[in-house]
Amino acid sequence: xxxxxxxxxxxxxxxxxxxxxxxxxxxxxxxxxxxxxxxxxxxxxxxxxxxxxxxxxxxxxxxxxxxxxxxxxxxxxxxxxxxxxxxxxxxxxxxxxxxxxxxxxxxxxxxxxxxxxxxxxxxxxxxxxxxxxxxxxxxxxxxxxxxxxxxxxxxxxxxxxxxxxxxxxxxxxxxxxxxxxxxxxxxxxxxxxxxxxxxxxxxxxxxxxxxxxxxxxxxxxxxxxxxxxxxxxxxxxxxxxxxxxxxxxxxxxxxxxxxxxxxxxxxxxxxxxxxxxxxxxxxxxxxxxxxxxxxxxxxxxxxxxxxxxxxxxxxxxxxxxxxxxxxxxxxxxxxxxxxxxxxxxxxxxxxxxxxxxxxxxxxxxxxxxxxxxxxxxxxxxxxxxxxxxxxxxxxxxxxxxxxxxxxxxxxxxxxxxxxxxxxxxxxxxxxxxxxxxxxxxxxxxxxxxxxxxxxxxxxxxxxxxxxxxxxxxxxxxxxxxxxxxxxxxxxxxxxxxxxxxxxxxxxxxxxxxxxxxxxxxxxxxxxxxxxxxxxxxxxxxxxxxxxxxxxxxxxxxxxxxxxxxxx
Amino acid sequence: xxxxxxxxxxxxxxxxxxxxxxxxxxxxxxxxxxxxxxxxxxxxxxxxxxxxxxxxxxxxxxxxxxxxxxxxxxxxxxxxxxxxxxxxxxxxxxxxxxxxxxxxxxxxxxxxxxxxxxxxxxxxxxxxxxxxxxxxxxxxxxxxxxxxxxxxxxxxxxxxxxxxxxxxxxxxxxxxxxxxxxxxxxxxxxxxxxxxxxxxxxxxxxxxxxxxxxxxxxxxxxxxxxxxxxxxxxxxxxxxxxxxxxxxxxxxxxxxxxxxxxxxxxxxxxxxxxxxxxxxxxxxxxxxxxxxxxxxxxxxxxxxxxxxxxxxxxxxxxxxxxxxxxxxxxxxxxxx
Numbered sequence: 001x002x003x004x005x006x007x008x009x010x011x012x013x014x015x016x017x018x019x020x021x022x023x024x025x026x027x028x029x030x031x032x033x034x035x036x037x038x039x040x041x042x043x044x045x046x047x048x049x050x051x052x053x054x055x056x057x058x059x060x061x062x063x064x065x066x067x068x069x070x071x072x073x074x075x076x077x078x079x080x081x082x083x084x085x086x087x088x089x090x091x092x093x094x095x096x097x098x099x100x101x102x103x104x105x106x107x108x109x110x111x112x113x114x115x116x117x118x119x120x121x122x123x124x125x126x127x128x129x130x131x132x133x134x135x136x137x138x139x140x141x142x143x144x145x146x147x148x149x150x151x152x153x154x155x156x157x158x159x160x161x162x163x164x165x166x167x168x169x170x171x172x173x174x175x176x177x178x179x180x181x182x183x184x185x186x187x188x189x190x191x192x193x194x195x196x197x198x199x200x201x202x203x204x205x206x207x208x209x210x211x212x213x214x215x216x217x218x219x220x221x222x223x224x225x226x227x228x229x230x231x232x233x234x235x236x237x238x239x240x241x242x243x244x245x246x247x248x249x250x251x252x253x254x255x256x257x258x259x260x261x262x263x264x265x266x267x268x269x270x271x272x273x274x275x276x277x278x279x280x281x282x283x284x285x286x287x288x289x290x291x292x293x294x295x296x297x298x299x300x301x302x303x304x305x306x307x308x309x310x311x312x313x314x315x316x317x318x319x320x321x322x323x324x325x326x327x328x329x330x331x332x333x334x335x336x337x338x339x340x341x342x343x344x345x346x347x348x349x350x351x352x353x354x355x356x357x358x359x360x361x362x363x364x365x366x367x368x369x370x371x372x373x374x375x376x377x378x379x380x381x382x383x384x385x386x387x388x389x390x391x392x393x394x395x396x397x398x399x400x401x402x403x404x405x406x407x408x409x410x411x412x413x414x415x416x417x418x419x420x421x422x423x424x425x426x427x428x429x430x431x432x433x434x435x436x437x438x439x440x441x442x443x444x445x446x447x448x449x450x451x452x453x454x455x456x457x458x459x460x461x462x463x464x465x466x467x468x469x470x471x472x473x474x475x476x477x478x479x480x481x482x483x484x485x486x487x488x489x490x491x492x493x494x495x496x497x498x499x500x501x502x503x504x505x506x507x508x509x510x511x512x513x514x515x516x517x518x519x520x521x522x523x524x525x526x527x528x529x530x531x532x533x534x535x536x537x538x539x540x541x542x543x544x545x546x547x548x549x550x551x552x553x554x555x556x557x558x559x560x561x562x563x564x565x566x567x
Numbered sequence: 568x569x570x571x572x573x574x575x576x577x578x579x580x581x582x583x584x585x586x587x588x589x590x591x592x593x594x595x596x597x598x599x600x601x602x603x604x605x606x607x608x609x610x611x612x613x614x615x616x617x618x619x620x621x622x623x624x625x626x627x628x629x630x631x632x633x634x635x636x637x638x639x640x641x642x643x644x645x646x647x648x649x650x651x652x653x654x655x656x657x658x659x660x661x662x663x664x665x666x667x668x669x670x671x672x673x674x675x676x677x678x679x680x681x682x683x684x685x686x687x688x689x690x691x692x693x694x695x696x697x698x699x700x701x702x703x704x705x706x707x708x709x710x711x712x713x714x715x716x717x718x719x720x721x722x723x724x725x726x727x728x729x730x731x732x733x734x735x736x737x738x739x740x741x742x743x744x745x746x747x748x749x750x751x752x753x754x755x756x757x758x759x760x761x762x763x764x765x766x767x768x769x770x771x772x773x774x775x776x777x778x779x780x781x782x783x784x785x786x787x788x789x790x791x792x793x794x795x796x797x798x799x800x801x802x803x804x805x806x807x808x809x810x811x812x813x814x815x816x817x818x819x820x821x822x823x824x825x826x827x828x829x830x831x832x833x834x835x836x837x838x839x840x841x842x843x844x845x846x847x848x849x850x851x852x853x854x855x856x857x858x859x860x861x862x863x864x865x866x867x868x869x870x871x872x873x874x875x876x877x878x879x880x881x882x883x884x885x886x887x888x889x890x891x892x893x894x895x896x897x898x899x900x901x902x903x
Contacts (some may be wrong), residue, residue, distance in 0.1 A: 072651050222882045243901050244718055245719070245899060247719065249720060250714075250715060250718070250903060251705070252703070252706065252707050252711055253706060254703060254706035254707065271711055271714065273710060273711070275710070302903050303903055305903070306899065306900075306901045306902065307901055307902035309828070309829050309898065309899065309900065309901065310824075310828045310829060310830070310900050310901030311827070311901075312827055312828060313824065313828045313829040314829065317829075318762055318897045319726040319727075319760070319762075319829075319832075319895050319896060319898065320725045320726075320762075320771060320773060320794060320823060320832050320896075320897070320898075321725050321823045321824065321830040321831065321832035321897070321898050321900065322823060322824055322827075322828065322829040322830070322898065323762055323764065323771055323823045323824075323825065324825060324826065324827045325823070325825045325826065328825065328826045329827060330827040378627055378880075380780075380879045380880060380881050381698070381881060382757075382758065382881055383756070383757045383758020383759055383881060384756035384757060384758065384759050384777070384780060384879055384881045384882055384883075385758060385759045385881075386759060386780045386784060388780070388784035388785075388787075390783075390784050390785050390786070390787045391759075391761075391775070391779060391780070391783075391784055391787045394761060394774070394787040394788055395761035395762075395763065398760075398761030400761060401763070402758050402759055402760070402761070405758060405895060406757070406758035441660060500758045
């Protein structure tokens with residue numbers, strides 16, 4: 001008693017596995033017609049054929065040479081399907097599969113499933129305009145150009161010939177006004193539809209047309225089934241996923257549970273040496289009877305993620321197999337971070353205040369000349385990133401990207417200033433993840449409070465002013481993507497709480513509360529006079545804005561703090 | 568790349584190949600089992616000296632991975648490594664007492680052997696203290712990887728060197744023959760690697776890790792290169808140009824994606840830092856057969872005398888390849 005479903009099997013490699021699969025189908029009562037690629041050497045083919053000679057339900061069809069993207073695969077399928085329909089009258093559905101397909105559910109379940117849907121054709125079939133499946137930029141053109149050259153072997157000629165045809169605006173006429181459709185090569189058609197395609201009066205016309213269409217195995221049956229099919233379900237019963245280059249994903253032993261839970265009838269492509277998969281699914285271990293619909297959702301997600309990883313990658317990661325060109329990083333750094341210039345000069349407890357208020361990781365001057373001042377005075381932080389100035393300065397950008405990568409998911413803040421390594425500035429500027437806040441001229445406060453000779457102070461002030469001016473110019477260039485805020489020191493001192501509130505809100509770890517506690521500002525009495533002294537020495541400090549000589553800024557905070565809530 | 572530059576690289580490749588043929592004459596065959604190599608076999612190539620204690624586990628590790636044949640050059644071992652290897656059924660062994668340095672650290676010898684026996688095979692070139700890890704290596708043999716690379720038309724596969732070290736003094740736990748070195752040296756640095764691009768050869772230049780952190784903070788540009796391309800579908804026209812860091816033709820060095828994606832890559836777990844390290848370093852300092860007058864070994868010797876502990880608070884303990892992939896040290900790429 002033969003089953004209501006017959007199998008057409010296309011075979012070109014791993015013939016031992018193909019033999020195993022063919023026997024499995026036949027043992028369950030399904031007639032099988034095998035098409036062996038003509039490129040398989042004769043001795044190999046003969047041995048394969050001899051091995052299956054004793055099986056009543058297995059037949060071999062005329063061999064065609066199959067090349068990827070060529071007509072041979074369709075021709076082979078046509079012959080095999082014709083043979084199958086003629087030889088086995090009981091067959092109601094024909095299932096097209098390959099030697100690397102593996103039935104995941106008992107054949108009986110497939111037969112029952114199809115018996116319940118006697119007039120349904122399962123063939124994925126969509127018009128080219130509606131799907132983005134194509135590889136190599138050819139979609140509608142597959143059907144309107146000619147493709148005499150092989151894509152794999154004669155790529156140069158293939159590409160040139162396509163270009164030439166585009167240039168002269170060559171267009172083929174599509175016969176009889178059929179609408180080209182595309183879809184998975186692996187289908188399951190009813191006898192009615194399939195025989196209508198194979199016995200069509202116009203078949204010679206269609207064959208002549210599709211012979212020069214690119215990858216006809218994805219469009220021949222998909223298009224013609226639309227002409228005759230009564231009830232087309234546009235999906236494939238074979239689980240087959242393609243990666244971004246259009247080659248099928250392969251299943252290995254470790255996919256066993258996934259495949260089992262997918263409830264699909266057939267999967268491809270299986271790695272020929274995946275012994276456990278073959279043993280499990282071809283063995284007669286009783287699988288619980290399922291009536292479930294195929295549900296490949298989880299597998300879809302895994303492969304979609306793989307493609308995403310290959311094409312987009314993880315933002316902010318630089319490693320041996322991901323080193324994006326400038327502008328292609330998909331996130332120059334792994335996470336948002338904030339850079340503060342001048343704040344720690346102006347406030348004596350800025351770092352601890354910031355850490356308290358935002359809960360972020362707050363570092364000192366990461367790019368200081370002596371070492372990287374990590375939060376909490378650590379010498380090494382996450383990822384075993386060292387505070388050594390030498391290692392950092394060898395590649396400052398690498399240091400910063402490592403820091404954000406190692407601490408991704410945790411907001412990082414650090415102090416910066418004109419005394420630090422300035423090589424990082426251009427990278428800060430182009431990074432949309434950077435939030436840079438600058439109080440320009442605030443570097444003068446530590447100088448003012450220091451106990452140095454005035455001559456040294458003057459030299460340093462001139463140097464810092466020049467460095468900061470260069471930095472500000474860099475950060476105001478048109479290509480800058482960082483969020484940059486600059487206040488002159490005078491501007492800032494007029495109402496310090498407002499800028500602070502803005503910055504804290506942007507860090508965004510507090511929930512829109514008003515600031516209740518301000519950092520402690522250093523004593524600026526006499527600072528105006530200090531600036532005037534610099535001016536008198538011929539060094540004009542301008543970055544701090546217009547500072548009154550006297551009296552001292554009115555924003556001096558009283559020593560007693562306002563009461564605030566302890567969180 | 569300008570035509571004349573590419574022409575110069577081609578000349579250089581030919582020089583390397585001629586050199587490899589010339590240097591091959593320095594080798595005497597001790598055990599030639601290359602006749603056993605079947606067309607699809609994955610091969611391991613290695614140069615070694617006095618690694619007797621490491622060998623049993625080294626061979627087992629790669630046999631279990633699915634490697635079918637080992638092509639090994641013994642550079643004057645006196646600890647019985649040669650005798651041990653000669654008796655292994657799947658090892659072809661060559662012996663030489665000639666200079667390691669003048670063979671460009673063994674590269675010429677291995678280029679010569681690969682040219683003769685590696686053509687058309689996937690060749691994995693590793694040192695006896697390097698353990699190759701690739702995505703899914705706990706569930707799939709190396710043939711799964713090479714088949715997939717073949718199907719994807721990929722000819723070379725990157726695996727960065729990851730320095731492993733023990734917690735505490737590196738000589739605290741003795742390493743005995745047959746032991747798995749990863750049982751002792753199972754810590755590593757996860758996120759302190761920096762990368763530059765070498766425009767001329769197209770490869771990446773990766774430095775950092777525990778060695779840079781501990782031994783080279785003062786002269787970081789001298790810290791060793793960690794980028795490696797150990798797995799190659801060999802063709803007799805190919806040549807390693809400098810250790811396994813870079814290859815010619817230069818297209819083989821393009822193992823990284825430049826447009827934001829991740830290509831698949833692996834890791835070489837480098838188990839150099841065991842109690843054996845001290846004697847090795849002392850010996851190599853006298854032989855001066857290593858790179859740049861053995862500068863690495865000098866730095867190690869100085870540092871190790873005072874404080875032979877490479878471990879720090881943020882060291883990671885090795886679990887498996889998935890951990891390395893999550894940390895961003897290697898990638899599955901689009902292999903799933």
